Amino acid sequence: MKHLSVAGRRIELDKDGYLTTLADWSEPVAEALAQQEQLTLSAEHWQILRLLRAFYAEFQLSPANRPLIKYVALKLGPEKGNSLHLNLLFKGAPAKLAAKLAGLPKPTNCL
C-alpha cells in the first residue's frame, strides 16, 4: 500500500497516488503530493487547486480537462482558463494531476 508521511501522520494512497480518504487532505498533504510529482506549488497552482475543490464541493465529481478549462475560464477569466496555462502548471495533464493534488478522486470520464 502506498502512503505519505505528513507531520508524523500516515496518509494512505491508492495505486495511482490519489488519496484513499478524501478527508485526509490538507495544504501540507498537497505539498507532499506535489513533491512526489517533482512539483513545487506556486500561488498559481493553489488558485487552481482551491477552485477544483470548490468544483468538487458543488458537483461531487472531478472534472475532465475540457470542463475544468471551462470552469476556470468562468471563474478566473480566459487568461487562466485555457489549456496552455493549465498544461504548463500541471505537466500536461491538468485534470488528473490537479485532482490528485487537490485531494479529489481520479476523474472517471478523463479518457
Added chain:
Amino acid sequence: MSKSLLIINRQSPWSGPSAREALDIALAGGAFDLPLGMLFLDDGVFQLAPAQQPSALQQKDLGANLQALPLFGVESLYASARSLQERGLEQQTLTLAAEVLEDAALIALIDRYDQVITL
C-alpha cells in the same frame, strides 16, 4: 462533423444504475465534444426533483452531478411535460433548466438527432 446523440433518461435516481449510467454517457460524450442532448422521461423526471437527500441511502449525489452537465458541454436538456404532470412535478421547482416539451415536440426532437439511446 460528429453525430449527435440524444440520451433518454427514464429511470428514477434510486431504482438502480440506469440514471448514473445515462449521466456517465453524457459526461464521457461531452468530454469528447459530441453534440449531446438529454431528455428526462417517465420516472427519469424524478432526477430533477428538488431537495433530495442521497446521503440518507449512502448514495452519491446524482443531483449535484447533473448540475455539471452544462460545464461538460451538455446544454440541450429536455423534460417531458406529460411525465412531469403525471408525477406532480412543476417546471419551476426542477433542479436543472430543462426545456419542457409536449409529446408532439418530443417526436420531432427524437427525429432530429442522429442517434438515440434510452436507459
Added chain:
Amino acid sequence: MATLHVLSHSPFSDSRLSSCLRLLGPADGLLLCGDAVYALQPGTAQRQALDLMPTAIGLFALDEDLCARALAAPTRIQVVDYPGFVELSCRFDKVNSWL
C-alpha cells in the same frame, strides 16, 4: 430521420411500451423482442393499443421470442427472424433501444 424503436421488457411491468407508442413518429417502426412480445397477448389493453396504431407505422416482432412464448402474431404485425432484425436495423436511419 425515421427511428426503429426496440423494446425487450414486458409491457405488464413498466411503462416502456406506452411511452414508446406515444413517441412514435409517422415513419418510425417498433420491434418487439424478448418479453416485449407479451404485448401481443390477446385480450389485453397492450394488444389493443398495437392493433390501433396507424398502418404507416411498421410493427415487428421477433419470431424466436414469439415461438418460445407460444404467442401468435396478428396479421398487422410483421414477424421477423434475426437476419430480418439486422435488415430492419439498416433500413431505418437509427435504432433506439429502450434498455
